Amino acid sequence: MQYKIHCGIAHTRWATHGSPKDVNSHPQRSNEKNEFMVVHNGIITNYREIKEYLKKKGHNFESETDTEVIAKLAQHIHDLYPDFSFRQVVEVVIQQLEGAFALAFKSSKFPGQLVATRRGSPLLVGIKSNSRLQTNYFPVLFSRGSCFPWADDHRPLEEGKRAFSTFPSNRYSTQRSAEV
Numbered sequence: 001m002q003y004k005i006h007c008g009i010a011h012t013r014w015a016t017h018g019s020p021k022d023v024n025s026h027p028q029r030s031n032e033k034n035e036f037m038v039v040h041n042g043i044i045t046n047y048r049e050i051k052e053y054l055k056k057k058g059h060n061f062e063s064e065t066d067t068e069v070i071a072k073l074a075q076h077i078h079d080l081y082p083d084f085s086f087r088q089v090v091e092v093v094i095q096q097l098e099g100a101f102a103l104a105f106k107s108s109k110f111p112g113q114l115v116a117t118r119r120g121s122p123l124l125v126g127i128k129s130n131s132r133l134q135t136n137y138f139p140v141l142f143s144r145g146s147c148f149p150w151a152d153d154h155r156p157l158e159e160g161k162r163a164f165s166t167f168p169s170n171r172y173s174t175q176r177s178a179e180v
Contacts, residue, residue, distance in 0.1 A: 027106070028067040030075035035108050038074065040067040042101030042121040050096060070103065078109060086110035090117060 030036035044050075047066035050073055055061070059072045070093060077092045078084065084092070090105055100120035107113070116123060 023063045026067060028063060028065055028071045030071040033108065036071050036074040036078070037106045038067055038071040039104045040070060040101055042099060042103075042119075044069065044097050044099045044101060046096075046098040070097070074105060074107070078107075086113050086115050090115045094119065 026039045027037040028040070029038075044066040047069045051061065051069045054069065054072050054076060057076060059076065061068055061072070073096060074089055074093050077089050081088070081092075086105070086107060086109070089107075090103075094103070094117055097119075102116070102118040102121040102123040104114060104116040
């Protein structure tokens with residue numbers, strides 16, 4: 001896979017579905033074209049039900065993970081509603097999920113954009129690179145930038161076009177300007 005990079009995504013795993021092998025590692029993809037990619041920290045408690053629904057709709061699964069279910073659900077939503085924005089696709093996806101999670105989505109359908117969200121699981125957002133930030137787990141490098149924990153559950157963060165935007169459930173946008 002080759003991508004033009006505008007962001008980096010990392011996570012620590014505290015639980016997983018499936019055995020430790022390459023096909024179960026992150027990111028998980030929606031299909032062979034990698035149209036939707038997801039990194040996920042947490043657990044989706046209703047992933048089996050969603051997986052069965054998606055299988056009935058013709059989706060094939062490669063891994064044993066709950067994360068792949070999220071990627072395929074994003075693809076399914078986009079296929080049903082091709083005029084939806086990336087943020088709208090993610091909003092519909094997270095409405096279907098039960099559990100605690102932090103999610104980061106990338107898509108070839110929406111180049112130059114990243115959407116991230118959380119529910120009951122930590123999400124840390126950093127801007128720029130090459131200076132240090134100490135977290136509970138490992139040091140993170142940042143350069144003359146800023147880093148902040150994403151505190152809002154159910155409020156997607158959309159990155160693109162050199163700014164971050166958040167979208168509360170009432171659909172009004174709040175801009176958090178940042179040089180990216």
